[in-house]
Amino acid sequence: MLRRTLGHSGISVARIGLGTATWGLGTSEDDCGAQLTDYVDAGGNLVDTANIYGGGRSEEILGRLLRGTVPREDIVLCTKAVLTGEKPPFGTDASAATLLAELTKSLNRLGLDHVDVWQMHIWDDHTPLDDTLDAIQQAISSGRARTAGLCNYTGWQTAKAATTQDKLGRPQLSSVQVEYSLLQRGIEREVLPAARHFGLGILPWAPLGRGVLTGKYRNGVPAERADSRFFQWYVRGLAESKRAAAVVEEVATAAEQLGVPPLGVALSWVRDREGVVAPLVGARTAEQLRESLAVAELDLPPEIRTRLDQVSEPHLGYPERAWSNAG
Structure with missing residues (x-):
């Protein structure tokens, strides 16, 4: 698997990352081990987790796997803080004391x-950014973190954090992890330009449009799934958006033309967008992950990429695009 550099960090990572949000929840520990092994065998090295995933169980499982299944030195490990608690609704605390404790x-x-x-x-509105x-600063200077990044920050929040860090002469931030897919291109308005300006690498989460871009809802949503709390909370908004059907059909057409599954088209599109370092692919089962790894190196022909760009194009107007007075 080809590698890219993560922002200012100098750290080389695979251009497809492994997400672990389901570990300790819907994914068994055996399947977690199979996922990690398959991913590393495919040339991957970037693994993303968080303090809240599975109420901490994701980190626990990953820790055990790094002691007995895959060598620690083979992995670039990312984790997160700010959100607190074991299950939704999570608390939010970005104070230094809480962050370092987490x-x-x-x-x-x-x-x-x-x-x-x-x-x-x-972002935490109740904590001063400093x-x-x-x-x-303390985490990096103490050696407990090699570099740091942001997640789910808006454009102005990203710019403020990067500017403040530079102003204080502290280590530069390296990455921004945000939702990005053919169905969610909102970061192109403000976040992506800010990240590009400050040299931050983009790590997209939900690159398959929360599963919608796999095409599994093309013929409707099964009643038992549509009524589930998870679907209502996590999937419905994208699945039922005005342009989702057109985008999914274009992805399916491209997949048929190339002889690959739709997820390969969707994943390749976001992987090679400007500023993207590595989309994070999460899977409930090892078999689902293998489907993504099988097409991880797919390169889309320019004409297919153009069609996908056009059908999914987000609205960009004032002030994202320069205003001019014609008269």
């Missing part, structure tokens, strides 16, 4: 002395 808990669950990328999971950045 990092200690993460390291204990992982059984490690450091993580490679420590990410701020969400306090949050102070925690990043």
Whole structure:
């Protein structure tokens, strides 16, 4: 698997990352082990988790696997803090004291002395930004994190964090983890330009449009799935958006033309967008992950990429595009 550099960090990562949000929830520990083994065997090295995934069980499982299944040195490990609690609705606390305490808990669950990328999971309106950045400084200076990144920040929040960090002469931030797919291109308005300006690598989550781009809902949503709390909360908004059907059909057409599954088309599109370092692919089962890994190196022909760009194009107007006075 080809590698890319993560922002300013100098860290080389595979251009497809492994997400672990289902570990400790819908994914058994045996399947977690199979996923990690298959991913590393395919040339992957970027694994993303968080303090809240599975109420901490994701980190615990990953820690055990790094002690007995895959060598720690083969993995670039990312985790997160800010969100607190074991299940929704999560609390939010980006104060330095809480962040550093959460990092200690993460390291204990992982059984490690450091993580490679420590990410701020969400902006906290109730904590001064300087306090949050102070925690990043302490984590890096103490050797408990090699570099740091942001998650789910808006464009202005991303710019403010990067600018403040530079102004204080502290280590530069390296990444921004955000939702990005053919069905969710909102980051192109403000976040992507900010990331590009400050040299931050983009790590897209939900690159398959929360599963919608696999085509599994093309013929409707099964009643038992449509009524599920997970579908209502996580999938419905994208699945029933005005342009989703047209995008999914274009993905399916391209997949048929190339002789690959739709997920390969969707994944390849986002993987090679400007500024993207590595989309994070999560899977409930090892078999689902293998389907993504099988097409991880697919390159889309320019004409197919253009069609996908056009059918999924987000609205960009004032002020994202320069305003001019014609008269």
